[in-house]
Amino acid sequence: MSSPAQENPPGAPVRRLLAIALVLTGVILLFSQGWYRQLDLAALQASRAQLLAWRQAAPLASAAAFVAVYVLVTGLSLPGATVLTLAGGAVFGLLQGTLLVSLGSTLGATAACLLARTLLREPVRRRFGHRLGPIEAGVRRDGTAYLLSLRLVPVVPFVLVNLLMGLTPMPLRSFAVVSQLGMLPATLVYVNAGTQLAQLTSLRSLLSPALLGSFALLGLLPWIVKLLLSRWRLWRLYRPWSRPRVFDRNLIVIGAGAAGLVTAYIAATVRAKVTLVERQRMGGDCLNTGCVPSKALISSARLAARLRHADRYGLTPQEPQVDLRRVLERVRAKVAAVAPHDSVERYTALGVDVRLGQARLISPWEVAITAADGSETVLSARAIVLATGAAPVIPAVPGIASVRVLTSETLWDALAEHPSPRPSLVVLGGGPIGCELAQALAQLGLTVTLLQRNARLLPREDPEVGALVREVLERDGVRVHTGCRVERVEPGPAGGVRVLAAVDGPTVCLEADELLCAVGRQARLEGHGLEALGIPTGRTITTSPHLQTLFPNIYAAGDAAGPWQFTHTAAHQAWYAAVNGLFDPVRFAVDGRVIPRTTFTDPEVARVGLSESEAVAQGVAFEVTRFEMAELDRAIVESAETGFVKVLTVPGKDRILGVTIVAEQAGELLAEFVLAMKWNLGLGKVMGAIHAYPTLAEANKYAAGAWKKAHAPQRTLALLERFHTWRRGG
Structure with missing residues (x-):
């Protein structure tokens, strides 16, 4: 099947037909009147006297006709604009000719851009849409400077520039203004040459190597100005701080989760001097509370589910004897087995200087590290990488502060220490984490109710995927409520939790031993000195495509930078953070085109x-x-x-x-x-x-x-x- 709709937005076919009709009308008009046959140097020289007489007899009509023909030729992207520009000088003189040519060329170029946008942009987007994203982002960022450079260098055919810009999202007003300014120097040269029409022998004689070199230098002017402005902004940005003369490290990495570990590993591999700072546990969330323990839990849960449905395999089904504490002991054992891969000892052996403590930025190059005993060490580095990870979000639900709220981080110890062998849970959130944990705990025999605000589970996936996942969760005993709103949370009568939620209209009361929140994660931003340096943040740290923050030598990677929150994307970004930080000014933009994701439901x-x-x-x-x-x-x-x-x-x-x-x-x-x-x-x-x-x-x-x-x-x-x-x- 083919996708509908935006391939042909409302009115697009009509606009395309109108554009084609205008093109055909213009071509017929140019050729039927014989105007186009005059657009060569010999014909212009032969008819110069007649054109001058016409101009003297009808100055306004001749000027209007000249501009109209210029707009037709350039708007239809036909050859002949150079001869028309010479004609402007030959017939109207330097001042008036420059004025008319500038007007006609701007209008014609804008018309050509609009025609290309109407006729070609959608077919090009259909064919190359996956590659246009970075180009369009670059045009939004540097489009005017780029266009101005192309206009100032007449070696680049203006016809090609008009068509290419029509395929980009550049506003037509910006295109017209920049085009008029950028084409003015070349217009003056050509119009002035037209005033000496009798002496011209060919169009090639207009552009000497010296003139082309001058235009090329002129074309570099926008980028030179941009570079100077960039340097000036950086000077203002860094002015409040004193840059160290000698740095203690090439790189300081804050956070020893997936992004931080890989960044430090790469830096040590290329023999850079690198310090890795972690305030809690090496390995971050993935090792200690996320990927590793959850997948260990899921593997036990799937085996329990297979025993429960053993008749699918020709065996006698039986209810598994689940001891939740023993399952969680296995989970801890698996975490301990993987932990050496991320340990202080391993990274020290690799050549990484590992420090345990709270890291805080005190300047764009300096980090203060506060150890557990309160002692503080200040280290400097040419580049700093913020890999501070993310933490679960607790929703702003009335009364939620009055009960114990479990998250993917605190779930493990809470269940292991719970007095009930099989505590019941209400899970808030039907995304990947909520679905994975809800199903696994239900497969282990716990009573689980899942509440999802969205109309379906896994809302980032296709509707049929969410429907199928709901079906298998319910098959394993999870009570699923979608499209519901949690109105209040309060302590239960027996020390558990009571959740009041609007489910399909009426409010229902759900009671459970524990409340598990799995509604999303946001970057850990506090306590690292970001506010003192004025580094912009939202749910994550604001970065450039090269992972640079407000300060170009300070980078962010992993969950702290987003937009993805996967261990494999944290490692992917870590390569860019390490290489860009160590080898600046050589920098690479993060390639986010092919990002896999897996939700480990069953x-x-x-x-x-x-x-x-x-x-x-x-x-x-x-x-x-x-x-x-x-x-x-x-x-x-x-x-x-x-x-x-x-x-x-x-x-x-x-x-x-x-x-x-x-x-x-x-x-x-x-x-x-x-x-x-x-x-x-x-x-x-x-x-x-x-x-x-x-x-x-x-x-x-x-x-x-x-x-x-x-x-x-x-x-x-x-x-x-x-x-x-x-x-x-x-």
């Missing part, structure tokens, strides 16, 4: 690129190819038929726009598509790769095969059928 939900809903919202044309896991041999024998592979491609092509997989081990299956999208490999290449049989990974090949079958060349197949009939003697 079955898992994994996605890379666009979802179907996002493609529709962004007006990206697409086709959908779908393969059901119930058709896969390995899924059938594993009793893992729930789910599908859904691939979005460019209409008529096998280029992948996005992939959503709902299946057992969906996160593992997604890797093949991540690789394909990263290196621009289409579904044809995926299908051409040999996949071992029987494996779940064959689902990827069969999805690619389904696309191939839908795009089989029917005419060629019909000819082949006739060929084989002939070969049989028929």
Whole structure:
């Protein structure tokens, strides 16, 4: 199927037809009146006397006609603007000719830009939409300076500039003003040459190497001015602080979570002197309270669910004997087993100076580190990376301060120490964390109620994904309420919690032993000196595409920088933070085009690129190819038929726009598509790769095969059928 709507916004077809009609009318007018045949140097020299006489006889009419022809020629992007500019000087003189040419060229260039925007922009966006984002962002940021540079260097054809700018989001008013200013020097040169028309032998003689060099230098002027302004702003920004003459470190990294650890690792690998500061536990949230413990819990929970549904495997189902404390002891053991990978000892051995304490910025180059005993050390560095991570958000619900609120950070100790062997929970939030924990705890036999404010679970995924996840959560015993509003939280009569929520209209009262909030996470920003330096923040630290904060030598990475909150994206950003910080002024913008994500429900939900809903919202044309896991041999024998592979491609092509997989081990299956999208490999290449049989990974090949079958060349197949009939003697 193809996406509708924004591919053809309301009124677009009418505007395109009108633009085509105007183009045809202009071309017919130019050629039918014979005007276009006059647009060469010899014809202009031959008719100069007649043109001068016409100008003297009808000064206003001749000026208006000249501007009209100039607008037609440049607006239709036809050759001849140079000769027309010479004609302006030859017929109207330097002053009036410059005025008329400047007006005509600006109007014509703007018309050409508008025509390109009307006729070409949407087709180009459909074909190259995934690559236009960074270009459009650059135009919004530096477009006027870039356009001015192109206009000041006449070596770059103005026709090409008009068409290219029509494909960008630059406002027409800015385009017109900058074009008029930028074309003025070349206009003066050409109009002045036109006043000496009789002496010209060719158009090439107008542009000597010296003149071209002068224009090139003039074209650099906007960038020189921009560089000087940038230097001046930096001088003002850093002026309140004294820059150290000698630095203690090349790099200081604040935070030893995924982003901080990888940043420090890279810095040590390239033999930089680096200090890593952590105020709590090495490994950050991922190791201690996030990825590692939650996946250890989920693995135990899935085994319990398999025992409960053992009849799917030809065995006698039984209720598992779950000792929650023993499960949580296993979770702690797994965290302890992984911990050496992120330990102080390991990073010290790698050459990283690890400090335990609270780090606080006291200048753009200096960090004060307060140890547990209260002692303070001040270190300086050329570059600083803020990898301070994120913390769970507690929603502003009336009465929530009156009860104990668990989060993904405090859940583990609270459950291990709970007096009840199977405490009941109300979970707020139907995103990835809420769904994962709710299902896992329900599979372990706990009574779990999940409240989701949105109309569906996993709202960032397609509606069918949220519906399927709700179905499997309810299958495992989770009571799910979507589209509900929590009105109040208060202590329960037996020491637990009571939640009053509007569910499908009426308010219901839900009681449980514990309340778990999983409504999102926000960056840890307090206590690091950001306010004292005036570094802008919101839910995260504000950064440039190169991860620079307000101060170019201070970077942010991971959850502190956003926009993603995944361990793998924190590690991805860490490379950019380390390299940009250590090798400035050589800098790289973060490549965020192919970001995979996995929600570890049972079955898992994994996605890379666009979802179907996002493609529709962004007006990206697409086709959908779908393969059901119930058709896969390995899924059938594993009793893992729930789910599908859904691939979005460019209409008529096998280029992948996005992939959503709902299946057992969906996160593992997604890797093949991540690789394909990263290196621009289409579904044809995926299908051409040999996949071992029987494996779940064959689902990827069969999805690619389904696309191939839908795009089989029917005419060629019909000819082949006739060929084989002939070969049989028929």
